[in-house]
Amino acid sequence: MIRLSTRDASFTRDFAALVDARRESDADVTRDVSNILRSVREEGDAALRAFTQKLDGHDLDDGGWSIPLADCAAAFDALDPVLRDALELAATRIRAYHEKQRPAGSDFTDEAGVRLGARWRPVDAAGIYVPGGRAAYPSTLLMNAIPAKVAGVERLVVVTPTPKGAINPLVLAAAHLAGADEVWRIGGAQAIAALAWGTDRIARVDVVTGPGNAWVAEAKRQVYGVVGIDMVAGPSEIIVVADGANDPDWIAADLLSQAEHDVTTQSILFTDSADFADSVVAAVERQLVELPTRDTARIAWEANGAIVLVDTLEQAMPLVDALAPEHVEIAVDDPQPLFDMMRHAGSAFLGRYTPEAIGDYVAGPNHVLPTGRRARFASGLGVTDFMKRTSFLQLDAAALAKLGPATVALAEAEGLPAHAQSVARRL
Amino acid sequence: MIRLSTRDASFTRDFAALVDARRESDADVTRDVSNILRSVREEGDAALRAFTQKLDGHDLDDGGWSIPLADCAAAFDALDPVLRDALELAATRIRAYHEKQRPAGSDFTDEAGVRLGARWRPVDAAGIYVPGGRAAYPSTLLMNAIPAKVAGVERLVVVTPTPKGAINPLVLAAAHLAGADEVWRIGGAQAIAALAWGTDRIARVDVVTGPGNAWVAEAKRQVYGVVGIDMVAGPSEIIVVADGANDPDWIAADLLSQAEHDVTTQSILFTDSADFADSVVAAVERQLVELPTRDTARIAWEANGAIVLVDTLEQAMPLVDALAPEHVEIAVDDPQPLFDMMRHAGSAFLGRYTPEAIGDYVAGPNHVLPTGRRARFASGLGVTDFMKRTSFLQLDAAALAKLGPATVALAEAEGLPAHAQSVARRL
Structure with missing residues (x-):
């Protein structure tokens, strides 16, 4: 687990390394x-x-x-x-x-x-x-x-x-x-x-x-x-954006719920309170002792976990976008302004009573989500992944008379005379 | 160019060969x-x-x-x-x-x-x-x-x-x-x-x-x-479903508009009139002589072109679905019933005055479409290819009390105790 602060002289470099860290297997299969x-x-x-x-x-x-x-x-x-x-x-x-x-x-x-x-x-x-x-x-x-x-x-x-x-x-x-x-x-x-x-x-x-x-x-x-x-899937990750008013045990449990999946998973906390960060670290250690899945969770937390101290939670949101996480929790009283700032995430969990695990099972949205920064361009699984769209057109002679000449001009400019003729013969 | 009829004893086999024909390069790049x-x-x-x-x-x-x-x-x-x-x-x-x-x-x-x-x-x-x-x-x-x-x-x-x-x-x-x-x-x-x-x-x-x-x-x-x-693209194709009341020169031009793109493209006519099929074949030959792109178009037509004679145009539609074409024209007076029967196509061009080329340029729908039978599962390029969706959830303590116990039960059954605890600690 690494701890960073936006006030560190080396923050830009260290955060870039966190963003670029590859957790995917290099096994050439x-x-x-x-x-x-x-x-x-x-x-x-x-x-x-x-x-x-x-x-x-x-x-x-x-x-x-x-x-x-x-x-x-x-x-x-x-x-x-x-x-x-x-x-x-x-x-x-x-x-x-x-x-x-x-x-x-x-x-x-x-x-x-x-x-x-x-x-x-x-x-x-x-x-x-x-x-x-x-x-x-x-x-x-x-x-x-x-x-x-x-x-x-x-x-x-x-x-x-x-x-x-x-x-x-x-x-x-x-x-x-x-x-x-x-x-x-x-x-x-x-x-x-x-x-x-x-x-x-x-x-x-x-x-x-x-x-x-x-x-x-x-x-x-x-x-x-x-x-x-559906997509190319990689190791799972969670980001928790939390102020100091949270219960450290709740946030620690959220971080561990990701870590227990697999040793390649990543849990990152962004907070504006150094004291709260310390309390979460201590709570993680306490909970790990009792956790039946501790062997996996400890390796994942120690290898890939991170805590990033920010001056304000607003400052965290562009950093979250750079990581484009699968899951992001925004654990504050009024999460909407921070959520509005964010561009890239597979799924967001808003407020103090929305642990990510609720979305894994019964809430309703899909838990098959883009990982490994793919939320920059990909979405969770949805109904349209099992459907396809047929576009259609229907012109009569009058409509073709309006659009036909421009089509003929463009087809000829592109060197496609049969395209032009298929329209011109009908004009 | 091959000619098939649904009345041929070998039709099922011959049509399956048409469906399975690979026009994509085998070049191992x-x-x-x-x-x-x-x-x-x-x-x-x-x-x-x-x-x-x-x-x-x-x-x-x-x-x-x-x-x-x-x-x-x-x-x-x-x-x-x-x-x-x-x-x-x-x-x-x-x-x-x-x-x-x-x-x-x-x-x-x-x-x-x-x-x-x-x-x-x-x-x-x-x-x-x-x-x-x-x-x-x-x-x-x-x-x-x-x-x-x-x-x-x-x-x-x-x-x-x-x-x-x-x-x-x-x-x-x-x-x-x-x-x-x-x-x-x-x-x-x-x-x-x-x-x-x-x-x-x-x-x-x-x-x-x-x-x-x-x-x-x-x-x-x-x-x-x-x-x-966007997608894995292959050679382009058109299917024209046409009755005998069409002008053979129009339909021939439509078939050639696809054939002139590349020697790997495919043009297929489904019709219920053998006489009309003969007239289209003759019109293709006449037009090829004058066509500036005849070298390409002739190779594509001769290598990959097909005419399929059907008893009724309704009979053609499941065959069209099996080919799941990039483009399909339905050139009849009332195309809607046939279009309603069809499941798989990238884009449809309805009626006698809607040559496919009109969709290549000015009509509005996208001309980047699934090829090589991918219309079974893929759609043309669209706005959502450049967007992504973030799902979100927000629960308060009362809502979590309703969904929490089921989540705990499922997480424990799946052997994910930290998931269960992240919910249970908040209950």
């Missing part, structure tokens, strides 16, 4: 992934079976390639009622939030008599990747699948590895709740290849979303263009 | 592009200068790295008035269409007392690639730059190669009209690298759009995630 993709594309199910035997340690022909939807329903029914209610609350609120994202399209006729507009339609099929092992989060399945269903996607395919054949009942329950149409027991780059190109058993999809390890991320990058993908 | 990107990232302007000397045949230190904005204004003023008016009409109509795409965002408080919403902001800087040589189209510059300006992008950077130092005055004029802030005389993968990572002279941008050759396309693919990009 490009070639491995290319080979896996090529194998699945050429050999289909045989390659899927072989990779699953080798990497996940079970035989799909023995244990079954897919999980019956009835098993998903049974897993849901068998949930502890408290958990089932919590998942249902999450699904209901996520659905309500995303329904407001459905785009309206347009259809109008302008003063030249030209009808123009745009029409949105869902993709035919979407594939959702759900990691196995410790990162197998039912909440992530909901966050990916519900926007697809709200978009109107008719075929929703879940792929999830089942290492050593072990199936996570929480994931099955979430697949049931989200309305998955197929659940396949495959993972890794091989699963992404199956979704992109299809095999005899698994029909290809149009969009692939969902988190994964470096192999999955690289596989998605390589199939981008064959299918749509 | 991946490694070349990686090397160019690495050089520019490490050596900056020196690498840019060296690649430009080698590939474009001029020295940036001699002829100037950038084109002064005053030169762009002068090029605009020096245009033939007919052309200038045409460009201005195009810019005005493109701007009007795209202004309707500006997203509204949302901000509301639900029945649980949770404030939630989404806020859209432009990216800080966008880079537009404009090819040199024969594909240096001022219309493409307008189609890329105007949505960025409508989005509110404050820094709009144009890069365009100037082979042998030759500058295209039409491109400069369009850059002036579109409001470009910088115009750099660089191209190829090296220009994409400069936009993505920046150099001493050229500050990095957040989004890179615009067409280019295989090197440029691969470079964009490789920098995707470092910056946003």
Whole structure:
């Protein structure tokens, strides 16, 4: 963990180093992934079976390639009622939030008599990747699948590895709740290849979303263009902008909630109170002792954590923009003026009673968000990631007479005479 | 050119071959592009200068790295008035269409007392690639730059190669009209690298759009995630759905308007009249003799063209969906019922007086569209490609009391105790 102050002589240089720090793996998996993709594309199910035997340690022909939807329903029914209610609350609120994202399209006729507009339609099929092992989060399945269903996607395919054949009942329950149409027991780059190109058993999809390890991320990058993908994801991060009137224990818990995800995650506190900074550092240390996930959280906090002391919180906001974080909390009584100053963040959590974790589960907005400074240009997952827009035009002879001559002039200037003639012949 | 009929015994197989035909280059430029990107990232302007000397045949230190904005204004003023008016009409109509795409965002408080919403902001800087040589189209510059300006992008950077130092005055004029802030005389993968990572002279941008050759396309693919990009572009295509009441010369001109772009482009006619199909074939042959771009157009038509005879035009629409074309014309008196049947296309041109070329220039919708069946999942370029969305949440103690317990239950079930504590401490 590093501590910086905007009053330090070296602040500009030190902060630039913080901004440019790369937390993403340098593991060069490009070639491995290319080979896996090529194998699945050429050999289909045989390659899927072989990779699953080798990497996940079970035989799909023995244990079954897919999980019956009835098993998903049974897993849901068998949930502890408290958990089932919590998942249902999450699904209901996520659905309500995303329904407001459905785009309206347009259809109008302008003063030249030209009808123009745009029409949105869902993709035919979407594939959702759900990691196995410790990162197998039912909440992530909901966050990916519900926007697809709200978009109107008719075929929703879940792929999830089942290492050593072990199936996570929480994931099955979430697949049931989200309305998955197929659940396949495959993972890794091989699963992404199956979704992109299809095999005899698994029909290809149009969009692939969902988190994964470096192999999955690289596989998605390589199939981008064959299918749509959500984004290139990297390690997660949180920035907390807090004044000295906060409870240090609350803010420490927020910083640790990011740190416990993975050793590559980053938690940064901006505050205008040096005393408060000290109290938060002490609270982090106290809480780490008790935290069941302390091994991961401590490494992440010590390696990537930072506290930046500013003269005023207003001074912090351009610095936050430079980091363009996935999550930003603005923990003050009146967060709106600071939020209005900010340009770049995936998701913002306003006020003292809005810990980031509330947005991970039940609040409604998506928790699949741009990381690694990509909030400069990227957005969280949404309904339109599972839809596409067809623009349209309709002219009659009178409208073409108005726009035709300019089109002919431009087409000829660009050296495209057949373009010009397709208009000129109709004039 | 191939002719198919849905009545052929082999139709299913033949049509599948048409759908799966790859027109994209297999040239493996991946490694070349990686090397160019690495050089520019490490050596900056020196690498840019060296690649430009080698590939474009001029020295940036001699002829100037950038084109002064005053030169762009002068090029605009020096245009033939007919052309200038045409460009201005195009810019005005493109701007009007795209202004309707500006997203509204949302901000509301639900029945649980949770404030939630989404806020859209432009990216800080966008880079537009404009090819040199024969594909240096001022219309493409307008189609890329105007949505960025409508989005509110404050820094709009144009890069365009100037082979042998030759500058295209039409491109400069369009850059002036579109409001470009910088115009750099660089191209190829090296220009994409400069936009993505920046150099001493050229500050990095957040989004890179615009067409280019295989090197440029691969470079964009490789920098995707470092910056946003518009899409992976491939060869262009048009489908014309036409009944026998059309003028064969009009439809032939439409097919050739696509074919003249490049030998990899594809033009396909679906019709329910065999006689009309014969007349179109004859008209294509007649027009090709006179067409200045006949060398390209003939190769494209003969290699990739197709005519598909259907019993009814309704039968054609699922076949069109399977091809998911960049452009589709529906040339009948009442196109709406057929258009309503269709799911996948980048842009639709409805009725007998809407040749595709009208959409390339002045109609208003964007001509940067998904190709190579990507209309299954991708949309044309638009204002939101230059913006990003920040979701936000604000809870008070009462709202947190309602959502908190479910969050704690889910976080504990997922094995994320610090997430649970960040909520539980506030309850």
